[in-house]
Amino acid sequence: EAGVTQSPTHLIKTRGQQATLRCSPISGHTSVYWYQQALGLGLQFLLWYDEGEERNRGNFPPRFSGRQFPNYSSELNVNALELEDSALYLCASSSQTDTQYFGPGTRLTVL
Amino acid sequence: AQSVTQPDIHITVSEGASLELRCNYSYGATPYLFWYVQSPGQGLQLLLKYFSGDTLVQGIKGFEAEFKRSQSSFNLRKPSVHWSDAAEYFCAVGAGQAGTALIFGKGTTLSVSS
Numbered sequence: 001e002a003g004v005t006q007s008p009t010h011l012i013k014t015r016g017q018q019a020t021l022r023c024s025p026i027s028g029h030t031s032v033y034w035y036q037q038a039l040g041l042g043l044q045f046l047l048w049y050d051e052g053e054e055r056n057r058g059n060f061p062p063r064f065s066g067r068q069f070p071n072y073s074s075e076l077n078v079n080a081l082e083l084e085d086s087a088l089y090l091c092a093s094s095s096q097t098d099t100q101y102f103g104p105g106t107r108l109t110v111l
Numbered sequence: 112a113q114s115v116t117q118p119d120i121h122i123t124v125s126e127g128a129s130l131e132l133r134c135n136y137s138y139g140a141t142p143y144l145f146w147y148v149q150s151p152g153q154g155l156q157l158l159l160k161y162f163s164g165d166t167l168v169q170g171i172k173g174f175e176a177e178f179k180r181s182q183s184s185f186n187l188r189k190p191s192v193h194w195s196d197a198a199e200y201f202c203a204v205g206a207g208q209a210g211t212a213l214i215f216g217k218g219t220t221l222s223v224s225s
Contacts, residue, residue: 004154031209043201045212055210090154096209102147102155 002027004103006091012109013081021076021106025093032074033100034066038087046089049074078108086110113138115202117216124192125224132187132219134202143207144185146176149199149218158200161185162207172196197223 005024013019025032034046045058049068057064063079072093078085086109092100116135124130136142143162147155159170166178176187185202199218205211 006154033212035213042217043203043213043215045214048210048212050210056212058212092155094209097207099145099157099160100205100213101157104154107152 004091004093004101006089006103006106008106009104010107010109012111014111015081015083017081019078019081019085019108021078021089021091021108022073023076023091023093023103024073025091026101029093029095029101030072031094032068032072033092033094034074034076035090035092036060036087037090037105038084041087043090047076081110083110113204113214115204115214115216117200117202117219119219120217121220121222123222123224126194127191130187130189130192130196130221132200132202132221134185134187134216135183136185136202136204136214137183138204138214140206142185143205143211144176144178145203145205145213146170146174146185146187147201147203148172149201151198155201158187192221192223194223194225197221 007022031050037043048056052068066076068074088105090105092102094100114137145160146158161168161178199220201218202216203213205213
């Protein structure tokens with residue numbers, strides 16, 4: 001069974017640009033979660049999508065947004081990039097339980 | 112406030128020695144507890160989870176963890192550490208239903224010496 005996949009592996013942007021990160025959940029999982037792992041800040045919850053809708057978001061500004069497609073894959077968009085957005089962005093998926101399975105992450109570097 | 116504390120930032124263990132990583136949590140509802148492992152530059156791999164029932168849970172790679180409600184702890188153990196266990200370990204707590212944001216500890220980095 002294929003796990004959670006994320007693309008790209010690495011992404012380099014400059015301040016003010018927009019970044020788009022992609023995630024494909026485990027087959028059969030309808031929930032997708034996004035987390036940010038920034039140096040010194042640990043793992044922080046960003047967003048939860050389920051059945052195509054944003055259901056919950058963490059304490060992040062509106063320039064962090066995303067969507068979930070009919071096939072349950074998801075996109076995370078970060079607008080007006082700031083230097084402190086540099087981090088590993090992890091996507092996870094789950095079915096109806098609380099067990100979240102994580103992908104390998106996208107390393108975003110903002111210059 | 113809901114939180115997870117991993118008191119040890121970095122631990123070094125000799126190969127073949129036993130390991131215990133500590134985790135304490137504060138959570139308003141019934142806690143569902145997880146341990147994940149992260150190798151450098153990689154995502155998180157689920158080691159084990161506790162939802163209910165037997166308080167000693169077995170996971171992958173020979174790891175086990177014990178839930179102690181009275182101490183609000185969920186410590187991870189392994190009887191004999193291998194060099195390949197060197198990684199960062201995260202304890203997390205959730206509410207046991209889809210959509211719950213997991214709350215993670217800051218992680219413990221495990222180094223294994225030969």
